[in-house]
Structure formats: structure tokens, C-alpha cells
Amino acid sequence: MSTLTRFSVSLKKTLLDRFDRQIRREGYPTRSKAVADLVRNSLVVREWEAGREVAGAVLLVYDHHKRELSSRLVHVQHDYHDLIISSQHIHLDHDNCLEIIAVRGKPGEVQALVRKLKSIKGVKFTRLATASTGRAL
Amino acid sequence: MSTLTRFSVSLKKTLLDRFDRQIRREGYPTRSKAVADLVRNSLVVREWEAGREVAGAVLLVYDHHKRELSSRLVHVQHDYHDLIISSQHIHLDHDNCLEIIAVRGKPGEVQALVRKLKSIKGVKFTRLATASTGRAL
Amino acid sequence: MSTLTRFSVSLKKTLLDRFDRQIRREGYPTRSKAVADLVRNSLVVREWEAGREVAGAVLLVYDHHKRELSSRLVHVQHDYHDLIISSQHIHLDHDNCLEIIAVRGKPGEVQALVRKLKSIKGVKFTRLATASTGRAL
Amino acid sequence: MSTLTRFSVSLKKTLLDRFDRQIRREGYPTRSKAVADLVRNSLVVREWEAGREVAGAVLLVYDHHKRELSSRLVHVQHDYHDLIISSQHIHLDHDNCLEIIAVRGKPGEVQALVRKLKSIKGVKFTRLATASTGRAL
Numbered sequence: 001m002s003t004l005t006r007f008s009v010s011l012k013k014t015l016l017d018r019f020d021r022q023i024r025r026e027g028y029p030t031r032s033k034a035v036a037d038l039v040r041n042s043l044v045v046r047e048w049e050a051g052r053e054v055a056g057a058v059l060l061v062y063d064h065h066k067r068e069l070s071s072r073l074v075h076v077q078h079d080y081h082d083l084i085i086s087s088q089h090i091h092l093d094h095d096n097c098l099e100i101i102a103v104r105g106k107p108g109e110v111q112a113l114v115r116k117l118k119s120i121k122g123v124k125f126t127r128l129a130t131a132s133t134g135r136a137l
Numbered sequence: 138m139s140t141l142t143r144f145s146v147s148l149k150k151t152l153l154d155r156f157d158r159q160i161r162r163e164g165y166p167t168r169s170k171a172v173a174d175l176v177r178n179s180l181v182v183r184e185w186e187a188g189r190e191v192a193g194a195v196l197l198v199y200d201h202h203k204r205e206l207s208s209r210l211v212h213v214q215h216d217y218h219d220l221i222i223s224s225q226h227i228h229l230d231h232d233n234c235l236e237i238i239a240v241r242g243k244p245g246e247v248q249a250l251v252r253k254l255k256s257i258k259g260v261k262f263t264r265l266a267t268a269s270t271g272r273a274l
Numbered sequence: 275m276s277t278l279t280r281f282s283v284s285l286k287k288t289l290l291d292r293f294d295r296q297i298r299r300e301g302y303p304t305r306s307k308a309v310a311d312l313v314r315n316s317l318v319v320r321e322w323e324a325g326r327e328v329a330g331a332v333l334l335v336y337d338h339h340k341r342e343l344s345s346r347l348v349h350v351q352h353d354y355h356d357l358i359i360s361s362q363h364i365h366l367d368h369d370n371c372l373e374i375i376a377v378r379g380k381p382g383e384v385q386a387l388v389r390k391l392k393s394i395k396g397v398k399f400t401r402l403a404t405a406s407t408g409r410a411l
Numbered sequence: 412m413s414t415l416t417r418f419s420v421s422l423k424k425t426l427l428d429r430f431d432r433q434i435r436r437e438g439y440p441t442r443s444k445a446v447a448d449l450v451r452n453s454l455v456v457r458e459w460e461a462g463r464e465v466a467g468a469v470l471l472v473y474d475h476h477k478r479e480l481s482s483r484l485v486h487v488q489h490d491y492h493d494l495i496i497s498s499q500h501i502h503l504d505h506d507n508c509l510e511i512i513a514v515r516g517k518p519g520e521v522q523a524l525v526r527k528l529k530s531i532k533g534v535k536f537t538r539l540a541t542a543s544t545g546r547a548l
Contacts (some may be wrong), residue, residue: 002286009283010275010306011313014410019313022320027256032284038312039285039293040261042358046296055229056264057237059194061271088225090239092192096271100194100237102227119164124177124274128192129266134198134233137261139423146420147443149413150452151547159457169421175449176422176430183433267421273425302419314535329503330469330538331511335545362499364513366466370545374511376501385489393438398451398548401467403540408472408507411535 009035044132048107055085055134058101058114059127063096066122073120077101080113096124104133146172181269185244192222192271195238195251196264202232203259210257214238217250233261241270283309318406322381329359329408332375332388333401339369340396347394351375354387370398378407413547420446435455455543459518466496466545469525470538476506477533484531488512491524507535515544 011019023034047054062069077084083105087096103110108127118126144163148156159172184191199206214221220242225237240247255263321328324356336343346372351358356380364372377384384402392400422430434445458465473480488495494516501509514521521539529537 002288003267005286005287005290006282006284007290008280010159010278010280011310013279014277015310015313016281018317018410020335022317023336026252029256029258031281033256033258035283035309035312036285036289037255037261038309038316042312043219043289043292043296044262050285052355055198055227055235057194057196057266059266061192061269061274063271079266080326084170086225088223088237088239090192090222092241092270093272096274098192098239098268098271100225100239102235102237104229109357115163118174119166121166121170124174124271125181125269127266127268129194129264131196131228131235131264132198134200134235134261134264135230137198137233139425141421142424142427143419143421144427144442146446147415147417148447151413152447152450152454153418155454155547170417172420172446172449173422173426175446175453176426179449180426180429180433201435213524227498237539271427300526303530304424305530307530307532311488311535312530318536329472329501329509331468331540333540333542335466335543335548337545359501360499362497362513364466364496366515366544368548370548371546372466372513372542374499374513376509378501378503384491385547389437392448393440393444395440395444398448398545399543400416400454401540402445403468403470403472403538405509405538406472406536407503408535409504411472411507 040137043137044130047132048130051107053105053133054104054107054110054130055104055111056131057129058103058110058117059129060099060101060117060123061092061125062097062099062123063095064097069120069122073099073117074115076113076120080109081108083113148176150246158173174191177274180274181267184269185267188244190242190270191244191245192239192241192265193268194266195240195247195254197236197254197260198229198262199234199236201234206257210236210254213250213253213257217246220246220250222223239254314411317411318404321406322404325381327379327407328381328384328404329376329378330384330405331403332377332384332391332404334373334375334391334397335366335399336371336397337369338371343394343396347373347391350387350390350394354383357383357387374406432480439449451548455541458543459541462518463519464544465521465541466513466515467521467542468540469514469521469528470540471510471512471528471534472503472536473508473510473534474506475508480531480533484510484528487524487527487531491527493502494520494524
């Protein structure tokens with residue numbers, strides 16, 4: 001746990017007033033939390049661009065009836081087992097599954113995994129959710 | 138399972154050549170799968186805009202040492218239990234957790250949940266990953 | 275011109291160090307300017323969501339050889355003349371034009387204009403660039 | 412001008428029906444135009460990722476009263492004159508200007524220009540609008 005540092009910021013009064021109204025509307029407890037969130041978001045964008053170690057999730061929607069789909073998904077995930085932490089499987093309805101794969105590693109490798117999964121027949125939708133390992137955030 | 142329909146599309150030859158090179162590079166098995174993915178992505182964007190029932194995930198990075206954080210997270214999630222399907226918890230390191238909450242419901246309610254979670258002290262990062270229930274995709 | 279207000283923010287030391295490295299890399303003169311930019315960006319996102327008056331640009335790439343395209347583009351733009359401030363036309367090559375239309379108005383109306391322009395035959399690409407009227411920023 | 416090629420695509424009937432409803436709602440004249448737009452959008456995303464020559468616009472909102480701001484903006488723009496095609500200046504109100512700079516070049520250089528402009532004191536907001544030179548689109 002790192003120590004807290006205080007620093008001061010100058011903003012135009014009208015701008016600060018608008019920001020205060022926004023963070024009140026969003027239920028933020030303090031201005032510091034709101035500023036810290038903005039700072040952390042900008043650092044996470046940068047982590048992904050800079051190729052540093054990141055964490056996140058890959059979401060897949062697919063039709064489990066498609067022949068051999070499940071075994072191909074498992075096969076690809078094993079090829080990337082260094083990257084994959086765990087996965088969560090949801091039966092959306094009779095046909096559709098939502099699979100959420102938690103990942104951790106280099107952005108380029110995560111994107112390669114997404115490309116592999118996306119191109120599999122029967123996978124209807126993929127989404128990469130970029131998050132962070134939280135280190136130094 | 139719905140029946141397949143064939144239809145034809147006209148593209149400039151140079152555009153089709155570029156598209157073919159791209160889908161080969163991405164490992165797509167067929168042009169139909171690549172076009173279908175583009176179509177489905179555009180429909181999912183629309184599902185979220187139109188307020189229809191959607192599915193997705195909320196990712197949180199937080200420091201579990203923060204006092205009362207875990208109980209507040211559980212508390213908020215119970216307020217939105219209609220929306221939340223299940224969650225996956227990853228211990229990133231000594232301090233940081235990644236929690237991935239699978240959700241299903243109206244976009245506006247999902248966004249309200251995200252705002253609630255985001256404003257909690259100790260939550261360092263939130264990301265909403267928009268996906269789909271897969272119906273008619 | 276509004277007066278400046280000073281306020282203080284608490285961040286973890288490690289987080290502030292990372293932020294300082296980032297803003298140095300990006301050439302920011304001061305921390306206040308960097309924080310103000312993050313605050314303003316978040317307010318502009320909100321302006322578009324909340325339907326307040328905004329400013330921005332619509333970019334079009336099109337092939338000016340397409341029959342009647344120019345006259346249809348002019349026609350649509352006149353239907354939305356309340357929204358359109360001015361436009362800039364660039365001859366990219368023998369066939370392609372880039373047109374950049376500066377707009378100001380309600381987000382919903384700007385999006386309606388984009389839809390109209392996008393669906394015109396010969397328009398190959400459209401992009402809405404969301405910015406702000408700058409009021410109270 | 413390139414020749415048109417016809418090819419056929421298989422989609423599930425329910426998916427095609429939804430797509431047809433969407434493109435009707437958006438006013439598209441034909442399915443081919445709608446598919447071509449999706450294909451071109453995906454190629455433009457790729458152009459920016461792959462570092463090929465692109466076109467676009469940089470939007471700036473700034474307060475022209477800020478001392479020496481105009482001359483610094485001109486100075487930076489001259490450093491990147493190879494990239495900048497032309498610019499459009501809008502007086503939003505007594506204080507605020509919207510400047511829209513049409514650019515063409517490598518994505519990395521465009522992003523470097525944006526960083527330079529963003530960090531200048533008095534510039535309140537910047538937005539990079541990614542478009543295309545239209546070649547082979």
C-alpha cells in the first residue's frame with residue numbers, strides 16, 4: 001500500500017463547478033476519487049498502447065450446437081493457456097452461450113487470441129474488454 | 138436454428154480484393170463468416186443504443202484491503218441482482234482483484250450499475266464490455 | 275474569462291509518479307493543464323450523452339464522379355443548414371474527396387445528418403468527430 | 412474507377428431480416444451499399460493500425476485570448492506542414508474557437524501532431540477524427 005500525496009490543481013471556477021455537478025450526479029464521494037479515476041483511466045489506455053502487461057476479458061457469444069465448436073474453443077484456449085486465467089460460461093438460451101475469458105499478458109498476445117477466437121465458425125460475436133493488472137494504479 | 142439465406146452483394150473489385158486479403162490475414166474460413174460478423178457487430182451496437190435487452194460484462198479492478206469495500210460491492214450487486222448472472226473473481230496480486238460480472242438486462246440499468254460500482258471508494262477501474270444475448274444474431 | 279480556483283487532490287504516491295511521467299512524455303507544461311484536460315474530456319462525453327448543444331465535425335470520403343452525388347450532398351446539407359457552420363473540401367486524388375463539415379447543434383440532430391449523408395450512394399466513409407462549443411470548458 | 416464484382420453471402424434468415432430492417436431504418440438504398448460501408452469501415456480501422464497513409468482531421472477547441480496561443484498553434488502547424496492540408500477556423504463565441512485541421516500522412520505522425528497541439532496552454536480540447544484517403548475503398 002502506497003502513501004497518499006496531496007497536490008493542488010488550478011481550474012477555472014466555471015469548469016470546476018461543472019465537474020462538481022457531474023461527480024455529484026455520478027455519486028462520487030470525493031473530488032479526489034473522481035480525479036484519480038480519470039488519471040487511472042488515462043494510464044490504462046497507455047498501458048495497452050505501450051505493450052505493457054495488462055489484464056482484461058474476452059467475451060464470446062456463440063451457438064453451442066455448431067459441430068466441433070466447443071472442442072475448437074477449448075483447443076485454441078489451450079494454445080494460449082499462459083494468457084488465460086479462468087473463464088465463465090453462461091447459457092443465454094437454448095442455443096446461445098456467453099463465455100467470458102479473463103486474460104492477463106501482453107496486449108499483442110491478447111489481440112492475437114481474440115483474432116483466433118473470432119474467426120472460428122459458430123462464434124457470432126467477440127469483444128475485448130481492456131482493463132489493468134492494477135499495479136501502481 | 139434458423140435456415141440460411143443466400144443473397145448477392147456488389148463491390149468494386151479493388152475493394153473486394155482488399156477485404157479478401159484482410160479476412161485471410163485474420164484467419165476467417167469464409168467471406169460469409171466475415172460479412173456476418175460485420176453485420177452482427179453493427180446490430181449489437183444498435184441493440185445498446187435502442188435500449189433492447191443486452192448481455193455483457195462489467196470489469197472492476199479494486200484493492201481488497203480497502204475497509205468495507207467487499208461488503209459494499211456485495212451490497213450493490215444485490216440491489217441489482219435481477220441484472221447480474223454470475224461473477225468471476227481473480228486475485229491479481231497481493232492487493233489487487235479483478236472482478237468480472239456477467240450481466241443481462243436493459244442497457245440503461247447496466248449503465249446505472251456501472252456508475253454505482255465506479256463511485257465506490259477503493260474501486261480503481263471499471264469497464265463495461267457490451268455484448269449481446271445472441272438472439273437473432 | 276472565469277477566475278481560477280485552486281483545490282487539492284490526494285493520490286497514491288505511486289500513481290502520481292506514473293501520471294507525472296506520462297504528462298512529461300506528452301509534453302504537458304503543468305499538472306493542472308493535464309488534469310483540466312481529463313476533466314474537460316469527461317464533460318464533453320457527457321454533453322453528447324445529455325443532448326446539450328455541442329460542436330464537432332462530420333467527415334465524408336466520396337467519389338465525386340458518382341452521378342448527382344455533389345448535388346445530393348448539397349441538397350442534404352441545405353436541409354440541415356441550421357446545424358452546419360461551414361465546410362472544407364479536399365481533393366484527395368483524381369477520384370476521391372474528403373469533405374469536412376463543421377457542425378453545431380443538438381447531438382440527435384447531428385446524428386440524423388450523419389445518417390442521411392452516410393446512406394447516399396457514392397459516399398464511402400463517414401465519421402462523426404465529437405467536440406464542444408467550449409462554453410464553460 | 413474499378414469494375415464491380417458480384418459475390419454471394421449466406422446469412423441466417425433471422426439475421427438477414429434484422430439487418431434489412433436496420434438498413435431500411437437508416438435509409439440505405441441497397442444492401443450492397445450497407446455491406447460495402449461495413450467492409451470499408453473495417454478496412455479504415457486497419458489502415459490506422461497498420462500505419463499506412465491515412466487522412467483525417469484534428470479538431471481543437473481553444474480560447475483565443477490566451478497570450479501567444481495563436482502564434483504557437485501556427486508554429487506547431489508549420490513544423491508539421493507536410494501533414495497538414497488545410498484548416499478551417501470557427502468563432503464559436505467571444506472566447507472560443509473551433510479549429511479543424513485536415514491532415515494526411517502516417518498515423519504515427521498524425522498522433523504526434525495531436526500530442527503537440529494538445530499540450531499547448533489554452534487548448535482545451537482535441538479530437539482526432541480518423542478517416543481515409545479513399546484509395547481502393
